[in-house]
Structures are given as structure tokens and as C-alpha cells.
Amino acid sequence: MVNDPSNLQRRMNQALDQALSESEFESLQEQLATSRDNSEQWQRMQQVDQLLRTTPLVGPSSGFAARVIAAIERLRLDELADRQISVGVALGLMAAALLTIPFLSVALIVLVSTLSSPSTVTALFQGVTSGTSYAIDLVVDLIRVMRDLATDTPMVPALLTTMIPLGMVWAWLLWYLSGRTRVKAE
């Protein structure tokens, strides 16, 4: 168990922390003396330990504390500004609410009075129904006209469906060619 490498490492670590008794430390040294590798590792661990123990603290550049206080001051001013903005927004919302309430009240009263009168509701319903039937008749008429046109003069829709895309192609070609000649001239 004593010769177990992990146990040896653990005891070296304890020795660096001065957590070994005198007899334990002597036993460690005796064991280290029997192996060159372990002895070298122990030496390097001691060197690292000494290096770290003797390296002093590093301080910040001068004026660091003043810069921290200035940053805190800026933070406080920003918070104050944010708070002022929040108060402003809250007051604005309150004012808007106060101004809107009369308009909303009038609209609500009109709506309630309209809906509570049966004759007004009937008139509204009739208006919506007649408007809808008029729109449906219009669409039906349009479909009928189109159908008659296609049956009586089949050339017209054929010409329309051919000429429109062809016209678009010609228009694009002219635009493209005129653009190319402009670029060449430049």
C-alpha cells in the first residue's frame, strides 16, 4: 500500500501542505530515495510549490479605485435616467388613458344603445343580407359573360391568352436590348 504510486503522490501532496507528521515525512523521504523518478518528481513539485509561494501579488495600474468609483457613479446616473424615463412613460400612458376614456365611453354607449334596439338590428341584418346577395349576383353575371364570350367567339380568349404573354416577351426583349446598347455607349 505504501509503495502504491497514487498513494505516494497523495503523500507528496500532503507533505507540500505540511499535513504529514515527522515520522510520515521521514518514511516518505526514505521511499523517495529508492526511486530516481519519484525523487525527481518530488524535487519538481517542491520547485513549483516554492515558485508559487514566492511570487508576489500583482496590483492594478494606478487610479484603479477612482475608475471603479467613476463607473459606479455612471451606473447610478444611468439607473436614475432609466427611472426618469420609466416615470415619463408611466405618466404618458396615464394621460393617454385619461384622454381615451371619454371616447371609449361614448363609443360603448352608442354600441349598447344600437344593439339594444330591435328595429336597428333588423335594419342592419337586412343591409348585410342585401349587400351580400348583390355581390354574389355580380360575380355570377361576370362568369356568364365570360362563358358566352368563350362560346360565341372562341378566338377572342385564345388571342388574349397568346398575345398577352407574347407582348410581355417582346417588351422585355426591347427593354433588355436598349439596356445593353446604353451600357455599350457608356
Place this chain on the structure above:
Amino acid sequence: MSEETELLLVQRTLAGDQQAFGELVQRFERDVFNLAYRMLNERTEAEDAAQEAFLRAYANLERYDTARSFKTWILSITSNHCIDRLRRRRLVWLSLEDEPLMPHPALTSDIPGPEEAALTNERNLLVQDLLDDLNPEYRLAVVLRYWYDLSYAEIAEMLDTTESAVKSRLFRARQVLAEHLDAQHASALNLVAEGS
């Protein structure tokens, strides 16, 4: 300055006395900056991190448990912040792997300031090189143990872990550091190993 005075400074700060916090900053600036510098290995970033740690402490001063030492508390804030920065730095490195970032001109200046000149001694460079070989959690355990002389229990409390975990990290860290220590460097620095 005693613990009681620290407590008084905290109480004065909470009562709105900003100057009292200034005194706390002056008292702990070296400890906080050193921790940030050892962790981040970059002076400008360490100053930013130290400043951020103090700002966080100021913003959360009401949550400070007066039963704890102020130093331990501020070091705990600093260490958490540094770990966060190292994580973010790793993410940036990963995302910019194919596009190397040009360093800021101020950081590439050949003329060192007085503080930089004091820092660029061989010992400090060696220590920072060695610390850089450790992962952040091991590095933190080493820094807290060696520069602040904190017990395993205190480190465990700060890092929100167990004493055995801290012992294990320090144990592994010492092994890595010993493996990486160049024998020539050690002799150049007059590091004579003596029996404890």
C-alpha cells in the same frame, strides 16, 4: 483595518456613502486584480474583470452575508466572473477559428508602461505560462491556495464544492505543473529544492 471596520464600510455604503465603497475598493483592489490577472493572463482584461467584480459587489451589497469575510465574498465574485470570461473566450476562439482576429493596437505596443515593465520579469512569465497549462478550475484552486492562503474548507465554500474535490484539483494541478516545469527555468530562478 479589522473585519469590524470592513463591516462598518459595508454599512456606510449601504447607507449611501459612496466614499466608503471607495475605501473597500482601495483595500481589496490588489487581491481582486491579482486573482483576475492570474486567471485571465491578460492585464487589460484583468482590469476590466476586476472592475466588473467590484461593480457586481456594489450592486449586490445588500445580499452580502456579514458573517463571511468581505475578502472571501469579493474573491468569490471575481472567480465566478473570470470563469465566465474564460468560457466566453473559448466560445469566441471556437467561432473565429478560421478568421484570426487582429489584436487591438494598444495591446501590441512595443513600449511597455511602468506597470507592464514591472510585470514582465522572468518569474511572472514563468508562473503565468505554467498556470496557462491548467484548466480554469485547477488554476483557480492553485491561485486561491497559494496567493490567498485559503484553507481547503474556505476554497470549497467559495467554489461551492467539497473539500475533497478541492484537494483532488490541487493535487492534479501540482502534478501537471511539476510535469511542465522546465528544469532550466527552475535553476535560472534559483529554485533550490529543500526538504520541507
